[in-house]
Amino acid sequence: MRRGDGHRGMGLWAVALAVYAFLYLPLLIVVIYSFNDSRLNAEWVGFTWHWYNVLLHDEDILAAAGNSLFIASVSSLTATLLGTMAGIAMHRYPLKALAFMVMTPVAMPEILLGVSLLLFFIQVLNLTLGMLSIILAHITFSIGFVAIVVRTSLAGLDESLFEAARDCGASPWETFRHITFPLILPSVIAGGLMAFTLSIDDFVITFFTAGVGVSTLPLRIYSMIKIAVTPEVNAVSTLLMLLTLALIVLVSRIAPNVLRWKT
Amino acid sequence: MSENHTRLTPTARLNRWLKNVACAAKARRQAAKKRSLHGVNEHSEPVANAGLASTAVFRLPVKWLVSGPPFIFLLLFFAAPGIIMVLASFRYPGEFGGLAPVIATDPNTLHGFTLETYRFFFSDLIYTEIFAKSFLVALATTLICLVMAYPLALLIARSPKKSRNLMVLLVILPFASNFLIRIYAWMILLGPQAVLSHLVNGLLGAFGMAPVHLLFSSFAVLVAMVYVHLPFMVLPLYTNLEKHDPALLDAARDLGANAWQRFWCVTFPLSLPGIFSGSTLVFIPVLGMFAIPDILGGTGDMLIGNLIKEQFLGTRDWPFGSTLSIMLTIAVLACVWLAARLGGRRKRHA
Numbered sequence: 081m082r083r084g085d086g087h088r089g090m091g092l093w094a095v096a097l098a099v100y101a102f103l104y105l106p107l108l109i110v111v112i113y114s115f116n117d118s119r120l121n122a123e124w125v126g127f128t129w130h131w132y133n134v135l136l137h138d139e140d141i142l143a144a145a146g147n148s149l150f151i152a153s154v155s156s157l158t159a160t161l162l163g164t165m166a167g168i169a170m171h172r173y174p175l176k177a178l179a180f181m182v183m184t185p186v187a188m189p190e191i192l193l194g195v196s197l198l199l200f201f202i203q204v205l206n207l208t209l210g211m212l213s214i215i216l217a218h219i220t221f222s223i224g225f226v227a228i229v230v231r232t233s234l235a236g237l238d239e240s241l242f243e244a245a246r247d248c249g250a251s252p253w254e255t256f257r258h259i260t261f262p263l264i265l266p267s268v269i270a271g272g273l274m275a276f277t278l279s280i281d282d283f284v285i286t287f288f289t290a291g292v293g294v295s296t297l298p299l300r301i302y303s304m305i306k307i308a309v310t311p312e313v314n315a316v317s318t319l320l321m322l323l324t325l326a327l328i329v330l331v332s333r334i335a336p337n338v339l340r341w342k343t
Numbered sequence: 344m345s346e347n348h349t350r351l352t353p354t355a356r357l358n359r360w361l362k363n364v365a366c367a368a369k370a371r372r373q374a375a376k377k378r379s380l381h382g383v384n385e386h387s388e389p390v391a392n393a394g395l396a397s398t399a400v401f402r403l404p405v406k407w408l409v410s411g412p413p414f415i416f417l418l419l420f421f422a423a424p425g426i427i428m429v430l431a432s433f434r435y436p437g438e439f440g441g442l443a444p445v446i447a448t449d450p451n452t453l454h455g456f457t458l459e460t461y462r463f464f465f466s467d468l469i470y471t472e473i474f475a476k477s478f479l480v481a482l483a484t485t486l487i488c489l490v491m492a493y494p495l496a497l498l499i500a501r502s503p504k505k506s507r508n509l510m511v512l513l514v515i516l517p518f519a520s521n522f523l524i525r526i527y528a529w530m531i532l533l534g535p536q537a538v539l540s541h542l543v544n545g546l547l548g549a550f551g552m553a554p555v556h557l558l559f560s561s562f563a564v565l566v567a568m569v570y571v572h573l574p575f576m577v578l579p580l581y582t583n584l585e586k587h588d589p590a591l592l593d594a595a596r597d598l599g600a601n602a603w604q605r606f607w608c609v610t611f612p613l614s615l616p617g618i619f620s621g622s623t624l625v626f627i628p629v630l631g632m633f634a635i636p637d638i639l640g641g642t643g644d645m646l647i648g649n650l651i652k653e654q655f656l657g658t659r660d661w662p663f664g665s666t667l668s669i670m671l672t673i674a675v676l677a678c679v680w681l682a683a684r685l686g687g688r689r690k691r692h693a
Contacts, residue, residue, distance in 0.1 A: 091494075092494050092497060092498040095494035095495065095498075096494060096499075099491050099573070100495075100513060102570070102573075103513075103514070103570075103573065103574075104517065105532075106525065106529060106531075106532055107517060107520055107525070107528055109531055109532060110528045110531065113531065120536060123536075161412075162412055162416055163413070165409050165410065165413050166410070166413035168409055169406070169409045169413070169414075172406075172409075173406055173410065175410055175414075178410055178413065178414050178417075181414070181417040181421050181422060182413070182417065184421070185421055187627065187679075188627070188672070189627060189628055189630060189631020189632070189671065189675065190631065191631045191633055191648050191651055191652070192631060192668055192671065192672060193424075195428070195651060195655050195665075195668055196424035196425055196427065197420065197424050199424060199427055199431055199655075199661060199665065200420070200423060200424035200428075203427060203442060203661075204427055216420055217420075219416070220417065223413060223416070223417065227413070252405065277519075281521050281522060283521075283523055283634060284633070284634060288656075298521060301523050301524070301527070302634075305523065305526075305527050305530065306638070309527075309531075313527060317521065317524040317527065320520070320521050321519060321520045321521070324519040324520065325516070325519045327519075328515075328516070328518075328519050
């Protein structure tokens with residue numbers, strides 16, 4: 081149709097396909113080798129469920145998974161509550177200090193938050209590192225993500241709705257209860273699920289705030305990778321991928337805008 | 344008028360046309376804003392005044408009720424730790440790790456505040472070297488990500504609307520896997536028994552060169568850095584490219600610009616804000632990364648992150664660890680400032 085467009089389109093497609101392959105091939109290999117009947121991640125020997133069976137009887141992994149689920153549940157619920165409040169506050173009032181404290185943990189390197197919390201917990205609070213310190217750290221970095229999602233959805237609402245509610249005699253609380261809240265609820269839930277995923281996946285901040293007693297799934301995976309690589313890691317990776325995949329699909333169903341990167 | 348047009352070069356004509364479009368759009372936006380403001384004032388002033396008496400009593404407590412809890416939480420667990428870290432960088436290390444006391448019971452032990460850690464940082468070249476190396480790795484990662492992400496983002500932005508969301512989702516999905524798993528995948532791919540190692544070493548052998556280890560090398564670190572951060576570059580670029588008006592390219596084509604000129608004189612300059620925000624999103628996390636060099640790097644691949652981790656968990660020299668963290672913070676702030684400045688200047692010109 082247009083001169084030169086065919087070749088250029090083909091070139092773009094070729095590069096794009098290569099990039100997609102670069103993104104997916106490594107993960108595909110992790111999944112494939114989790115079913116491989118060999119101790120080495122080198123060549124395909126035969127199909128087996130063996131590594132999943134090993135996983136089911138690995139007490140350390142199961143305990144770590146339990147910890148991860150507990151930490152993610154508590155921290156994401158708290159972060160959803162605080163993050164929603166922060167999102168509403170940032171939308172309604174010009175609070176520069178709050179906005180700064182909400183956005184900065186999202187943007188700065190994780191290691192900085194990790195070490196400053198480590199210092200704070202031990203030096204100031206005199207807290208023994210463990211479940212509580214991990215949960216507090218996870219809430220701190222999750223608040224920002226929830227707040228951004230909630231604030232974005234508030235910004236997209238039609239102001240005339242609230243004027244209409246006011247004209248009909250609704251009090252500020254009634255307006256919030258019957259108009260604002262139902263409208264932002266999908267974003268609140270999506271933000272909460274995002275906080276849950278971030279918490280379950282977090283390695284860096286947990287690494288600094290966990291201490292010696294408590295292990296989470298990512299911490300367990302880290303020590304497995306550092307010590308000895310067995311296909312058991314592949315098996316746990318595959319299961320974890322399925323879990324986060326399910327969560328992402330859930331988020332995209334509840335609030336499609338969250339995944340469209342429209343912040 | 345037409346005479347005037349024919350005398351201009353194609354690019355100059357395009358520039359003028361673009362300028363006119365931009366001016367018109369700006370004027371339209373401003374007019375709309377004014378109108379809507381008038382509307383709000385005229386219609387809601389009486390209502391707002393009537394409600395003022397009752398809401399003024401409520402407004403202040405509501406404001407604090409909503410913003411108070413997150414504010415206090417973040418003050419306690421984000422701002423306070425930050426301040427503690429700044430203070431810690433001016434103290435002496437404790438005898439058994441941690442910090443030495445500010446007020447000592449025994450006057451012979453180290454106590455109080457000092458600039459010692461900062462002096463130490465600048466006295467040994469190795470620390471400056473590690474910082475410089477981290478910057479180089481971050482720069483290389485950003486550039487490779489940009490080169491890989493641009494064609495993909497361009498393709499997505501120019502695809503039919505229906506398929507765009509799916510293509511974006513396909514970029515985000517690898518995010519769904521744990522960060523460590525994505526690093527682990529490269530342990531397998533670059534391992535000594537993997538196909539890639541055999542291939543590379545076979546090639547090297549054919550040319551009579553010694554075999555290399557792909558794993559535990561700077562190469563492995565760079566590959567994983569790009570792999571983990573690539574989506575951060577694709578998404579802002581796509582968001583920017585999607586907003587471009589296709590009419591601009593048609594205009595450029597009609598004025599005789601070839602494909603390369605259309606890209607270099609129209610698409611690329613317009614996408615600079617996207618490039619800056621994507622680069623910031625890649626550069627900053629790479630600068631503070633410790634897990635990738637830790638798992639995939641060799642002994643010589645230490646970056647700032649590894650240095651900080653070592654001070655806090657290894658040698659337990661917390662004051663020096665804090666100093667390094669503050670240096671990293673300053674470096675990050677400088678990058679953000681630079682990106683904002685470059686991006687801002689672009690916007691003013693456009």
